[in-house]
Amino acid sequence: MSALEPKIVAxxxxxxxxxxxxxxxxxxxxxxxNVRMIRLPCxxxxxxxxxxxxFGKGADGVIVSGCHPGDCHYTxxxxxxxxxxxxxxxxxxxxGVDLRRVHFAWVSAAEGAKWAALVNDVTxxxxxxxxYTDFPQRLDGxxxxxxxx
Amino acid sequence: xxxxxILARQNLGPLFxxxxxxxxxxxxxxxxxxxxAFEPVTRPDEVALDYVQTRTSAKSAVFPPYEPLLRxxxxxxxxxxxxxxxxxxxxxxxxxxxxxxxxxxxLAAVFTWDSxxxxxxxxxxxxxxxxxxxxxxxxYCFCTSVGGGxxxxxxxxxxxxxxxxxxxxxxxxxxxxxxxxxxxxxxLEPHVGNGKEAAxxxxxxxxxxxxxxxxxxxxxxxxxxxxxxxLRCLGCGxxxxxxxxxTCFDITDERDRYHxxxxxxxxxxxxxxxxxxxxxxxxxxxxxERWRQRxxxxxxxxxxxxxxxGCVGCGRCSRACPVDMNLAQHVQQLAETAV
Amino acid sequence: xxxxxxxxxxxxxxxxxxLVVGYAAGSEPGRARPCFVRTPAEADGLxxxxxxxxxxATYLQKPEVRAFGRVALVARPSTLRALLQLAAESQLGxxxxxxxxxxxxxxxxxxxxxxxxxxxxxxxxxxLTAAEHQELERxxxxxxxxxxxxxxxxxxxxxxxxxxxxxxxxxYCARCITEANQPQWxxxxxxxxxxxxxxxxxxxxxxxxxxxxxxxxxxxxxGLRLDLLNRVLAEEVRTQFGAEPGLxxxxxxxxxSFRPDDKQEYIR
Numbered sequence: 001m002s003a004l005e006p007k008i009v010a011x012x013x014x015x016x017x018x019x020x021x022x023x024x025x026x027x028x029x030x031x032x033x034n035v036r037m038i039r040l041p042c043x044x045x046x047x048x049x050x051x052x053x054x055f056g057k058g059a060d061g062v063i064v065s066g067c068h069p070g071d072c073h074y075t076x077x078x079x080x081x082x083x084x085x086x087x088x089x090x091x092x093x094x095x096g097v098d099l100r101r102v103h104f105a106w107v108s109a110a111e112g113a114k115w116a117a118l119v120n121d122v123t124x125x126x127x128x129x130x131x132y133t134d135f136p137q138r139l140d141g142x143x144x145x146x147x148x149x
Numbered sequence: 150x151x152x153x154x155i156l157a158r159q160n161l162g163p164l165f166x167x168x169x170x171x172x173x174x175x176x177x178x179x180x181x182x183x184x185x186a187f188e189p190v191t192r193p194d195e196v197a198l199d200y201v202q203t204r205t206s207a208k209s210a211v212f213p214p215y216e217p218l219l220r221x222x223x224x225x226x227x228x229x230x231x232x233x234x235x236x237x238x239x240x241x242x243x244x245x246x247x248x249x250x251x252x253x254x255x256l257a258a259v260f261t262w263d264s265x266x267x268x269x270x271x272x273x274x275x276x277x278x279x280x281x282x283x284x285x286x287x288x289y290c291f292c293t294s295v296g297g298g299x300x301x302x303x304x305x306x307x308x309x310x311x312x313x314x315x316x317x318x319x320x321x322x323x324x325x326x327x328x329x330x331x332x333x334x335x336x337l338e339p340h341v342g343n344g345k346e347a348a349x350x351x352x353x354x355x356x357x358x359x360x361x362x363x364x365x366x367x368x369x370x371x372x373x374x375x376x377x378x379x380l381r382c383l384g385c386g387x388x389x390x391x392x393x394x395x396t397c398f399d400i401t402d403e404r405d406r407y408h409x410x411x412x413x414x415x416x417x418x419x420x421x422x423x424x425x426x427x428x429x430x431x432x433x434x435x436x437x438e439r440w441r442q443r444x445x446x447x448x449x450x451x452x453x454x455x456x457x458x459g460c461v462g463c464g465r466c467s468r469a470c471p472v473d474m475n476l477a478q479h480v481q482q483l484a485e486t487a488v
Numbered sequence: 489x490x491x492x493x494x495x496x497x498x499x500x501x502x503x504x505x506x507l508v509v510g511y512a513a514g515s516e517p518g519r520a521r522p523c524f525v526r527t528p529a530e531a532d533g534l535x536x537x538x539x540x541x542x543x544x545a546t547y548l549q550k551p552e553v554r555a556f557g558r559v560a561l562v563a564r565p566s567t568l569r570a571l572l573q574l575a576a577e578s579q580l581g582x583x584x585x586x587x588x589x590x591x592x593x594x595x596x597x598x599x600x601x602x603x604x605x606x607x608x609x610x611x612x613x614x615x616l617t618a619a620e621h622q623e624l625e626r627x628x629x630x631x632x633x634x635x636x637x638x639x640x641x642x643x644x645x646x647x648x649x650x651x652x653x654x655x656x657x658x659x660y661c662a663r664c665i666t667e668a669n670q671p672q673w674x675x676x677x678x679x680x681x682x683x684x685x686x687x688x689x690x691x692x693x694x695x696x697x698x699x700x701x702x703x704x705x706x707x708x709x710x711g712l713r714l715d716l717l718n719r720v721l722a723e724e725v726r727t728q729f730g731a732e733p734g735l736x737x738x739x740x741x742x743x744x745s746f747r748p749d750d751k752q753e754y755i756r
């Protein structure tokens with residue numbers, strides 16, 4: 001996070017939430033610009049490792065969003081995602097990761113307003129929590145705070 | 150060049166202070182719960198002086214689990230690469246047992262045998278080793294089978310032997326040891342008499358490693374023998390990682406689109422994909438072949454090619470192995486096997 | 489122990505199995521080691537005590553062991569569950585393994601078919617013991633920052649040796665995710681992120697599959713409490729989805745199925 005603004009990564013499904021976010025834009029609804037969108041075909045494809053990758057590269061918060069249950073473009077992808085999220089949340093919580101940095105939502109292609117409200121709310125929450133300095137960062141050549149001994 | 154002195158245990162604190170004032174950090178065995186491991190310390194009361202052996206070795210002081218070799222940045226069509234300054238703080242490794250002190254000779258033989266290895270060499274150059282003789286061992290120790298012993302001075306710059314609860318015999322063995330002795334000044338008192346032998350642990354030799362360099366190659370094509378020994382091996386890699394003389398490493402890049410770092414990381418010849426070629430061929434597909442490699446590398450190839458044994462008899466591999474692969478038992482069996 | 493040795497001798501003498509995988513005395517009194525008995529005479533080396541812990545079902549991953557033919561495995565309850573889970577995941581066919589289930593009183597039940605194993609498992613107590621519950625609760629009850637500090641401390645000791653993976657009967661992937669390098673999902677190095685990601689990935693890939701034998705943390709040379717991660721997810725799968733691996737030959741992988749009314753109150 002830069003001095004002021006949280007970096008939030010959103011993993012969203014192409015058919016619902018991504019389209020919904022498009023609608024937010026075409027409806028000229030202004031909302032917090034802190035989100036970096038990553039478009040995937042379906043929430044069922046979202047590997048929990050992607051969330052860790054986001055945090056490992058400096059994200060302060062993560063949103064995962066897709067079609068409402070029953071509306072998945074691929075019929076059942078979001079049902080599988082839902083179970084995976086439940087288990088992954090338990091693991092994160094047990095490890096002591098602050099669950100307020102990870103948000104899950106169902107946002108349909110028609111819910112442009114909901115997307116804006118969600119992003120605004122999550123951004124405000126993450127800003128209040130501050131930068132995510134606890135999470136270990138990827139060794140990718142960026143200056144590291146501590147040199148390997 | 151050996152000079153002998155006496156150091157009172159109560160003077161360890163002042164000794165540590167003098168070492169610290171000279172700008173050196175001290176790594177020593179520290180007990181946490183039921184584990185002892187090498188950690189930076191400042192006071193002697195942090196140090197576990199009565200340990201038999203640590204789980205992981207002190208090789209991290211010169212060959213850490215991972216270290217950066219290069220950092221690189223892509224700018225357009227250009228790659229800018231630079232070597233990060235190596236982390237090689239002046240260090241005193243305090244309280245390693247003679248087996249571990251001897252292991253540094255094997256590490257150096259591997260890392261410096263043909264080309265310079267600055268990350269290793271700079272750390273080694275800044276390291277002084279104060280060894281601690283063993284007053285007791287356990288069922289896994291076999292230093293005396295591989296040319297070492299509980300009071301063996303090889304590899305130590307200074308070797309301490311506890312003579313009783315209050316005093317150490319101090320043997321100053323090298324120039325680096327002399328430097329620290331000079332720092333210690335009056336803390337080291339003149340020594341009269343002996344007593345080292347009586348204080349040492351009794352470790353009966355179980356085999357003689359010296360003939361193995363010639364004998365083991367003759368056992369290379371005995372697949373049943375190697376399979377028998379390694380059938381319970383899970384191929385996990387723990388033995389190589391805890392071993393003070395194992396040097397296998399992997400070089401891997403961690404990067405994003407424009408920045409990256411090239412790392413050297415620990416690896417193990419016991420892992421199934423260690424010898425996987427880019428072509429897809431793997432010359433060692435069976436665990437028995439990998440086990441054979443481990444034994445022969447330590448007891449035949451390294452002595453033959455580098456003039457050092459690849460094992461110091463510390464026993465860590467056998468203590469750490471989840472399925473009780475006992476190297477001393479296995480090598481003893483090989484020593485007793487007719488060719 | 490006598491019953492076990494007798495049973496092993498019988499099976500080998502009759503040619504019913506070509507190998508008995510059990511435990512023998514280890515390097516010192518507090519240790520046992522897996523052993524491979526080929527002849528009735530060798531059966532004398534078999535022992536059974538509380539140090540016999542490595543899940544022997546893991547050895548079915550070794551081609552050298554499978555090459556012997558039909559194998560008898562000395563089994564604890566978790567070994568039986570591992571065998572069922574492997575069968576449910578199409579990794580173990582009928583007629584490959586005879587389980588020699590040793591109960592606390594030393595009695596040995598010969599379970600020659602997967603159906604017999606399933607029946608034996610049905611009699612076993614399920615779920616976490618009170619002590620195991622307590623341990624999970626103790627950590628879960630810590631303030632969040634302390635929980636994170638605890639796990640950071642554990643993972644700091646991880647040396648990425650993968651002993652946990654090697655010891656696990658359910659970690660049988662020919663190419664583990666750690667060995668993928670296009671992209672390198674899990675950093676090779678034992679840096680803080682790599683250690684966290686490795687342990688998270690293993691816990692998640694075993695969620696709904698782990699039969700809680702504890703071989704992973706037993707194998708860890710640094711004594712990391714990996715088993716707690718696997719247990720907390722096993723408990724979560726039990727409570728949220730009512731699913732439990734290793735009980736049936738029918739595959740019931742919680743993360744490959746769903747119910748329309750699965751929990752979702754945390755999803756906006």
